[in-house]
Amino acid sequence: MRFPQNSGHWLKHRGVLALLGALLLSVTLAGPVFAQLGHAVPGQIGLQDSATPIDTEIRTFYNGILTPIIFAVSIFVGALLLIVIFRFNEKVNPTPSMLTHNTTLEVAWTIVPVLILVFIAIPSFRLLDHELVIPKTDLTVKVTGHQWYWTYAYPSDGFDFDSYIKADKDLKPGDLRQLAVDNEAVVPVNKTVLVQVTATDVIHSFTVPSFGVRIDAVPGRLNQTWFRATKEGIYYGQCSKLCGENHAYMPIAFRVVSDADYAAWLADAKKKFSANALPHYADAAPAVARN
Ligand SMILES: [Cu+2]
Structure with a gap:
């Protein structure tokens, strides 16, 4: 009598193991692609490569602090779940414990998560502070x-232009579908850019993931952030x-170029977009007092 029952039990275990194995194999065979600079790639695992100091900090925080904690918590909770499933199911444990309260346990599972969250909050707020405090900007x-669509204005150079997605039929070799645009914003490398x-x-x-920049564009409000692409x-x-x-x-x-290329682009862009020169950008007249 015992033998068939046991074998059924083990068959179930083997089914679970086979499923896990198949899952692991399919993930491995799918060939995870590691991140690239500037855009996402199919099958990518992890964040896009970073191009700014802030984004490097974000990645260090995410890969070095958050992900290990998430792994540890998931493994711990998963292990508890497996213990409950296999050791305390009705068959193995026919007379369940009638325990309903355990003060020590309740205090522990309240305080430990709070401590974990505080531990996460400290570097998280430090990072937010680095992002919010705008250094001296060059542009x-x-x-x-x-x-x-988006409009990019260069107030100190007196022009702006619209930037639309390129239709599939207009794509040139090397253009990324649904990311390529007709007019890219251009900025010089290693310069601090104020983004309004x-x-x-x-x-x-x-x-822009590789810059570590994300900020809402709200009508009637001017939000500010910054980046320095290296x-x-x-x-x-x-x-x-x-x-x-x-x-x-x-x-x-955003195309990040050398100083010389930027100067060349700027000269071109001023001509190309001169029709867009807006009166309030064009002259450096003192601002008219408003009331
Ligand atoms: Cu949108």
């Missing part, structure tokens, strides 16, 4: 979100606040 770019963000219609969100390249982002029908089709593209 200002004003970013305005619209349904469904607003919107004209609904709330959008300006997000590697040349092209960095993509996307609107990160659901803003209507074409929310998924208003990518953000």
